[in-house]
Amino acid sequence: MQGSANLNVMIKAARAAGRSLVKDFREVENLQVSSKGAGDFVSRADTAAEKVVRDILMEARPNYGWMGEESAAVEGKDPTRRWIVDPLDGTTNFLHGLPHWAVSIALEHKGAIVAGVVFDPAKDEMFIAEKGAGAFMNAQRMRVSGRGKLIESIFATGLPFGGRPELPATLRDLGRLLPATAGVRRWGAAALDLAYVGAGRYEGFWERGLKPWDLAAGMLIAKEAGAFVEPIDPAGDILADGEIIVANEPVFDGFAKLIRGG
Incomplete structure (x- = not known):
């Protein structure tokens, strides 16, 4: 390009x-x-x-x-x-x-x-x-994955460490998500997680407690590859709140519903 x-x-x-x-x-x-x-x-x-x-x-x-x-x-x-x-x-x-x-x-x-x-x-x-x-x-x-079923999809996130306040919410997320999907990966680099959604390697990604520099480049890459990108709280602001949910179009609604507890 x-x-x-x-x-x-x-x-x-x-x-x-x-x-x-x-x-x-x-x-x-x-x-x-x-x-x-x-x-x-x-x-x-x-x-x-x-x-x-x-x-x-x-x-x-x-x-x-x-x-x-x-x-x-x-x-x-x-x-x-x-x-x-x-x-x-x-x-x-x-x-x-x-x-x-x-x-x-x-x-x-x-x-x-x-x-x-x-x-x-x-x-x-x-x-x-x-x-x-x-x-x-x-x-x-790059284009996002074409998989359309949650049970065939894998997702990425970060697991809070050292007593971070996001841990209880993340554990609740995992409790809802793991039974409904093909698995969750935790590789420890949010920028790459977002880029991997864009490359079709994951169907989606979510995380709380991030900083603008963790998110800014990767979320644009995912979006330009065809991903839907939203704050976890639909009324929120991704960079200001440090919370994000990203997925390909076919699984986004079902994935978001699980993460948002709907």
Whole structure:
């Protein structure tokens, strides 16, 4: 696909960060790790990757704002545009030597996500989308799964850890969902979960307690691949509330009903 100038610089930044992370991943036992909270860690690799992304994006678009997981937000001279970045989605996987993590970069314009990149360096899979232009993985157009029965479908989520307040609701979700479906996967990287829905690898995804940088790029990729994307609370706001439900069209209503407890 022929992407916009903004998308091209996002891809460049994601690949550069990916190279930095792969070098550290090979020496994961030697990383300098500090605690950022119960069950949530930040590593030297994480902060170094964010600097790589930020330097490239802000050099290319110095007037844009910035929201990143590991640094303070910046209000840009152009108040209508903002980068939303998670330099290492799946930090816990990374620190345990599990090759399932990604660089996530989104561009927001006037409150809407207009471009998204999710790059999985370990598998060399680059998921990209621009609003209204479709979604692609390694230059091949993606479409959501065509499965139409819940009992044949698999779904992804995140399981709250360390006493997170979302645990009771998630356990209730699982109690309703598991008997009605082919299973649930918990792979520990929300950006990739969303991209995988777009690629047809999962039929759907839901989670609570997420941050904008976990969601922004992946939800656009899923939507541009044909997924339905809504907040769990129909009256809510996905990025503000950190709650999302995503699925292909044939199973969305049944899936959403189970998650919403209807």
